[in-house]
Amino acid sequence: MVEDSFVFAEEAEPENIGPVEPxxxxxxxxxxxxxxxxxxxxxxxxxxxxxxxxxxxxxxxxxxxxxxxxxxxxxxxxxxxxxxxxxxxxxxxxxxxxxxxxxxxxxxxxxxxxxxxxxxxxxxxxxxxxxxxxxxxxxxxxxxxxxxxxxxxDLQAIERYKVGLERIIEASAEIFHAKSMHQLSQGILEQLVALLTRSNTAAYYRIDGFTASGDDDQPMHIIAATGEFIAQVGGSVRHVLNRDIVSNLLQQHEHVGFEIADGTYYGVYKTSAKHFYLLYIRGISNLNETDRKLLDMFMNNTAIAFEHAELFFNNTGSTE
Structure with missing residues (x-):
């Protein structure tokens, strides 16, 4: 291989995005x-x-x-x-x-x-x-x-998008079954991550029983995930979260709030039933207004769908 003196211009790199896969x-x-x-x-x-x-x-x-x-x-x-x-x-x-x-x-x-x-x-x-x-x-x-x-x-992003779309199509047949609700949110999350970010590490939590003290025993369950968290759906990976950021977002008066810190997106949605949904995406340095609105819509619409499904189960006595 022959060396030459040309210095190839570097792309602007995201700052402080934490661990990344090579x-x-x-x-x-x-x-x-x-x-x-x-x-x-x-x-x-x-x-x-x-x-x-x-x-x-x-x-x-x-x-x-x-x-x-x-x-x-x-x-x-x-x-x-x-x-x-x-x-x-x-x-x-x-x-x-x-x-x-x-x-x-x-x-x-x-x-x-x-x-x-x-x-x-x-x-x-x-x-x-x-x-x-x-x-x-x-x-x-x-x-x-x-x-x-x-x-x-880009091919990898398209492939993730296709997988997410398949999950949405499969879930749409029985939208009010608990399994389908989780599958639907999983599919939409995979599509969002593929479309809006270059990350493959995201988790969508439901938080119950929030207290202002930010108690670490607060129930936080992953209902959808991508990347390294996908095997932990139904469990919790609270140790990766910045607890101060989460606590501050939960205490805000707005229904939807977000913060980006150290290359990580934290978005919180509050429902009328006093439940909280947290969207965590690692590897984001910034978001434009359109991308932020899409993430807000994801949290808003999936949270409402979960609330309606829960009401449906309570009224019918279904445990599915």
Whole structure:
């Protein structure tokens, strides 16, 4: 790889957004020097405040093993010629057609362009870019990383949006069943997080029995979540919350209030039945007015739906 003196302009990064997941990068090349140079050149790279985490393998066979075991790779930097002349191309075909992984961005890198002509490879194989190793300067590598990872990020958001929409459609058939209400709020939350933020960590709480003292034993239950909290729906993860912010929001007179602190959104909605709903989203540096109104609408409409469902259950004696 040839170094040049061009300094690629950094994107403005969100400030103080707390822990973030790195983009997982798989390097597949039988040349150890390529691994070392690539990692060195990209050691300080970040997109949306997220750094890179590298995994190195040295053959197509090793790559198949790790790709079959993990589906979290954002990008694969792949050599064409390894254990044989078409090991890289065979891996592309296997990844897309057998493994059905269409999320990972695949960039072919070759030191022998004549063995795999660019036009023929791009036309025949589902790759995202093709580079000769001799032309991949620091500047071009930075450009490649930004464009490829932005594409992965946007595809990931679309996928989360689709999952959320599926949950909403499934829940709509029996809207007044408790299970469906939770499923509906889960689906809407997943869509909101995908559309409005680049975060995948959010939780939607119902708070009962609020006291001005901010007692830590106050019941706070997660009714919908994304990311690391999704397995904790029905439980509580109060330890991650800033209790002072939550307490201040709960004591305000407005029905809807919010605060963004240290890259985290806290939104509280108060219902006429004296229940409180808290929306927690990690990884937000700011919100425009439209985005804030959408979050307010989410809290308002889901809270009302839960209150109506609760009234329905009480009147019918249903425990579902």
């Amino acid at each position: 983009f997982q990068i798989l390097i597949v090349d039988d040349d150890e020097e390529i691994h070392v140079i690539t990692k060195m050149a990209l050691s300080d790279f970040k997109l949306d405040g997220r750094p890179l985490a590298f995994t190195s393998v040295y053959s197509g066979a090793q790559a198949r093993e790790i790709l079959a075991a993990r589906d979290d790779f954002a990008m694969m930097l792949l050599d064409v010629v390894m254990e044989d002349d078409h090991a890289g191309l065979d891996l592309v075909k296997w990844t897309r057609e057998i493994l059905k992984n269409r999320m990972v961005r695949i960039v072919l890198r070759t030191g022998q362009p004549g063995q795999a002509p660019e036009e023929e490879v791009i036309a025949k194989y589902e790759i995202d870019d093709y580079k000769e190793k001799t032309e991949l300067t620091y500047r071009k590598l930075m450009t490649l990383m930004y464009s490829s990872l932005r594409a992965f990020r």
